[in-house]
Amino acid sequence: MYSLIKEKQGVGHLKLYPAETPQVSKDEVLVKVEYCGICGTDLHILHDTFPYNPPVIIGHEFSGVIVDKGENVSSLLNVGDSVAVQGSTKKTCGHCIYCKTGNYMLCSERLGMGHGVNGGFTKYVNVREDMIYKAGDSANLQKLALAEPLACAVQAVEExxxxxxxxxxxxxxxxxxxxxxxxxxxxxxxxxxxxxxxxxxxxxxxxxxxxxxxxxxxxxxxxxxxxxxxxxxxxxxxxxxxxxxxxxxxxxxxxxxxxxxxxxxxxxxxxxxxxxxxxxxxxxxxxSLAHSMTSWEKALKFIEKDSLSLDPIITHVLPLEDWEDGFNLCESKNCGKVLLKP
Known part of the structure; x- marks a missing residue:
C-alpha cells in the first residue's frame, strides 16, 4: 500500500510512501479507495499555491468500497457497499451558522481531506459514518469519484x-x-x-x-x-x-x-x-465556493439516476504509481478528468 504525500512546504515535494492500513475506531468506516480524481487543488498544492498542512496525503475526489466498520456504525452501512466520501467535512466546528445550514465550506475551523488532513491518494481511509454517501449495487465507481466536483457544478448551476x-x-x-x-x-x-x-x-x-x-x-x-x-x-x-x-x-x-x-x-x-x-x-x-450539503445530495442523485452525460469527461484512468503522468496530463490540459487507482 502506498500513499501520495506532500512532504513539506515548497514547490514539488510530492512522493509515494509505503503506508499501513489504518485501524477503524468504533464510530468509523474503513473505505478501500477505488478511484481518486486529480483536482486543480492538487496541482496548486504541488506548486505551493494553495494552503495545506504537510506532511499530508493529498487527493479528495474519491469513491470506494466499505471493507470494515466500527461497532457503533449504523446497520444502514455494510461491508461491500459502494460509496462516495464527503471529504470536505473531515473537520468542522459543527455549531456555527454555516455548519448548521449545510454551508460547511465557510466554517472557520474546517479542515478538508487532501490538504488539511490526510486524503484519498492511498488505498484505505478512515471516515466518519456521516461523511459516507452510499450508492446502489450497480453504481459506477468511476462516475462516483466525480461526486465532489459534480457537487461544485451543481451548486453553481442550481443554487x-x-x-x-x-x-x-x-x-x-x-x-x-x-x-x-x-x-x-x-x-x-x-x-x-x-x-x-x-x-x-x-x-x-x-x-x-x-x-x-x-x-x-x-x-x-x-x-x-x-x-x-x-x-x-x-x-x-x-x-x-x-x-x-x-x-x-x-x-x-x-x-x-x-x-x-x-x-x-x-x-x-x-x-x-x-x-x-x-x-x-x-x-x-x-x-460559488465548492459545494453545500444540498448540492452534494443533488450530485449523488444525478449519478444514481445516470441522468448526465459524464462518460466523455473521464478520459484517463491510471495506477497511483503513475501519478506524475496524470499530473502532467492535467497541466497540459490534454485531458478531461484524470482518475488515479490505488
Missing part, C-alpha cells in the same frame, strides 16, 4: 439563479468543472456557448460531445461578436470557470442587462474590468 431551459448560457473555462457545468446545463435544455483557447483543444472536443451548441476557440473567434450574433441582448447567465482576469471581463461584457455572473473559478491577483457595467446593466454576481 443561486433560476436557470431556465430557454436560457442561453456562456461557460468560460474548459476544465473539468466547466465541463460538468455544461453537462448539467444541457440536461436542463439550455443553449450553451462553451469557450476556451487553442491550448484547450481536447477539452473543447469534450464540450462538443456533451452537446454544447457553440464551441468557441477564443484564439480564433471573437467570442463577444459571436454572442451578439446568436442572442438578442447577450447571454442570460455566464459561468466563469477559468479564474482568468480576461475571462471575467469577457463574461461581464457578454451578459445581457439583468444577467447573472456565476464566479466559479478562483482568481489570483488583481482584476481590471469596467466595474460600472455591473450597475449600468443591472447585473447580479454570485461567488
Amino acid at each position: 443561486f439563479v433560476n436557470i431556465h431551459s430557454s436560457d442561453t448560457v456562456l461557460v468560460s473555462g474548459p476544465g473539468p468543472i466547466g465541463l460538468l457545468c455544461t453537462a448539467i446545463l444541457k440536461n436542463k435544455g439550455c443553449t450553451v456557448i462553451f469557450a476556451g483557447t487553442s491550448a484547450d483543444e481536447k477539452r473543447l472536443e469534450i464540450a462538443e460531445q456533451l452537446g454544447s451548441d457553440y464551441v468557441v476557440d477564443i484564439s480564433k473567434t471573437n467570442l463577444e461578436a459571436l454572442v451578439k450574433e446568436v442572442t438578442d441582448h447577450g447571454v442570460d447567465a455566464a459561468f466563469e470557470c477559468a479564474g482568468h482576469p480576461s475571462s471575467v471581463s469577457t463574461c461581464i461584457n457578454c451578459l445581457k442587462p439583468k444577467g447573472n455572473l456565476l464566479q466559479v473559478g478562483i482568481t489570483s491577483g488583481d482584476i481590471k474590468l469596467d466595474y460600472s457595467k455591473i450597475v449600468l446593466k443591472n447585473l447580479a454576481i454570485y461567488g
Whole structure:
C-alpha cells in the first residue's frame, strides 16, 4: 500500500510512501479507495499555491468500497457497499451558522481531506459514518469519484439563479468543472456557448460531445461578436470557470442587462474590468465556493439516476504509481478528468 504525500512546504515535494492500513475506531468506516480524481487543488498544492498542512496525503475526489466498520456504525452501512466520501467535512466546528445550514465550506475551523488532513491518494481511509454517501449495487465507481466536483457544478448551476431551459448560457473555462457545468446545463435544455483557447483543444472536443451548441476557440473567434450574433441582448447567465482576469471581463461584457455572473473559478491577483457595467446593466454576481450539503445530495442523485452525460469527461484512468503522468496530463490540459487507482 502506498500513499501520495506532500512532504513539506515548497514547490514539488510530492512522493509515494509505503503506508499501513489504518485501524477503524468504533464510530468509523474503513473505505478501500477505488478511484481518486486529480483536482486543480492538487496541482496548486504541488506548486505551493494553495494552503495545506504537510506532511499530508493529498487527493479528495474519491469513491470506494466499505471493507470494515466500527461497532457503533449504523446497520444502514455494510461491508461491500459502494460509496462516495464527503471529504470536505473531515473537520468542522459543527455549531456555527454555516455548519448548521449545510454551508460547511465557510466554517472557520474546517479542515478538508487532501490538504488539511490526510486524503484519498492511498488505498484505505478512515471516515466518519456521516461523511459516507452510499450508492446502489450497480453504481459506477468511476462516475462516483466525480461526486465532489459534480457537487461544485451543481451548486453553481442550481443554487443561486433560476436557470431556465430557454436560457442561453456562456461557460468560460474548459476544465473539468466547466465541463460538468455544461453537462448539467444541457440536461436542463439550455443553449450553451462553451469557450476556451487553442491550448484547450481536447477539452473543447469534450464540450462538443456533451452537446454544447457553440464551441468557441477564443484564439480564433471573437467570442463577444459571436454572442451578439446568436442572442438578442447577450447571454442570460455566464459561468466563469477559468479564474482568468480576461475571462471575467469577457463574461461581464457578454451578459445581457439583468444577467447573472456565476464566479466559479478562483482568481489570483488583481482584476481590471469596467466595474460600472455591473450597475449600468443591472447585473447580479454570485461567488460559488465548492459545494453545500444540498448540492452534494443533488450530485449523488444525478449519478444514481445516470441522468448526465459524464462518460466523455473521464478520459484517463491510471495506477497511483503513475501519478506524475496524470499530473502532467492535467497541466497540459490534454485531458478531461484524470482518475488515479490505488
